[in-house]
Amino acid sequence: MNSNSNYYRIDRDEWKNFHQDSVPLLSEDKLKGLISLNDKLSLADVKDIYVPLVEVIDLYAKNYRNLRRMKSSFLGRSYEPAPLIIGVSGSVAVGKSTTARVLQKLLQKFYPDKKIGMITTDGFLYPNAELKRRGILNRKGFPESYDMGKLIQFLLDIKTVKPHVKYPIYSHRIYDVVPNAYNEIHQPDILIVEGINVLQLPTNEQIYASDFFDYSIYVDAAVENIENWYLERFEMLMDLAIDQPDNYYYSYAIGNRQEAIEMARGVWKTVNLPNLVNFIAPTMTRADLIIHKTDNHFIDYLNIKKY
Numbered sequence: 001m002n003s004n005s006n007y008y009r010i011d012r013d014e015w016k017n018f019h020q021d022s023v024p025l026l027s028e029d030k031l032k033g034l035i036s037l038n039d040k041l042s043l044a045d046v047k048d049i050y051v052p053l054v055e056v057i058d059l060y061a062k063n064y065r066n067l068r069r070m071k072s073s074f075l076g077r078s079y080e081p082a083p084l085i086i087g088v089s090g091s092v093a094v095g096k097s098t099t100a101r102v103l104q105k106l107l108q109k110f111y112p113d114k115k116i117g118m119i120t121t122d123g124f125l126y127p128n129a130e131l132k133r134r135g136i137l138n139r140k141g142f143p144e145s146y147d148m149g150k151l152i153q154f155l156l157d158i159k160t161v162k163p164h165v166k167y168p169i170y171s172h173r174i175y176d177v178v179p180n181a182y183n184e185i186h187q188p189d190i191l192i193v194e195g196i197n198v199l200q201l202p203t204n205e206q207i208y209a210s211d212f213f214d215y216s217i218y219v220d221a222a223v224e225n226i227e228n229w230y231l232e233r234f235e236m237l238m239d240l241a242i243d244q245p246d247n248y249y250y251s252y253a254i255g256n257r258q259e260a261i262e263m264a265r266g267v268w269k270t271v272n273l274p275n276l277v278n279f280i281a282p283t284m285t286r287a288d289l290i291i292h293k294t295d296n297h298f299i300d301y302l303n304i305k306k307y
């Protein structure tokens, strides 16, 4: 970020001091409990990075409620509460779902009486058969591979507090949207939506998905690191598939390991990297907050939007 960018760059050592020690709901003991649920993150990350972040989100949540209340009163309409929606974006394999998951658990501790939901936009991909029919099977994750109309309808249903809103499920195990399977979400107070496309502008919709996001986070890292994390995850998925013949990764798991890794490297170079460079990274400066990770997923600084 150059000096005239619209962000304050805040190094980890400065950011961690923004934590207000007065917050008893996030005491050290409670945070330890959270770590056992999510061993990918260190307690230091939770304390230094995520606790101050929850407090920033709390500011946005209060402001959002107040503004909507005042707007309703100005318009002479009755106030209807609407959930706060948080978007988490970034490259394939940068760690969006890990970030979203820890944020959900922490927000749930911070607001014990509220319902904090989390979904991924992966379920809104067209199924493989439809991608094939459209000739874009090798563009999975690109803007045209998502049913954006369906995602927008989902967000609208959440904002208007419809009961039991269904959403489709994507499975890395079958490498496809699960046919006729849905999860349900019932009137959350806060919903975290994680996906590579949450900050993208649609090409042919009347409503923008970004209109529904009240706070947005972009997870950023050097492409060399993300490629390594992608390959590490590929190896992990292969290892998990070794005794599951119906698993997409099974044929790779039982074949030549080096060839499988080369294949994954090819997918990174021809699919996920061009998607990152052309369609995901350009949305970064729409985010309210950019979390920067370096080697070993260590968060070294954050960029927080000025205006």
Ligand SMILES: Nc1ncnc2c1ncn2[C@@H]1O[C@H](COP(=O)(O)OP(=O)(O)OP(=O)(O)O)[C@@H](O)[C@H]1O
Binding pocket: 040, 041, 090, 091, 092, 093, 094, 095, 096, 097, 098, 099, 196, 229, 230, 232, 233, 236, 296, 297
């Ligand atoms: N803080 C962390 N510490 C250690 N490993 C991490 C951390 N965050 C993510 N990872 C690992 O990096 C890989 C990618 O993370 P994750 O699955 O969260 O990415 P993603 O951005 O949600 O990917 P996708 O878009 O493909 O769903 C995973 O193997 C995950 O275990």
Ligand SMILES: CC(C)(CO)[C@@H](O)C(=O)NCCC(=O)O
Binding pocket: 092, 122, 140, 141, 196, 267, 271, 272
């Ligand atoms: C499902 C997405 C698009 C996003 O999570 C990604 O994990 C993916 O499958 N990309 C397509 C190329 C690949 O990595 O196989």
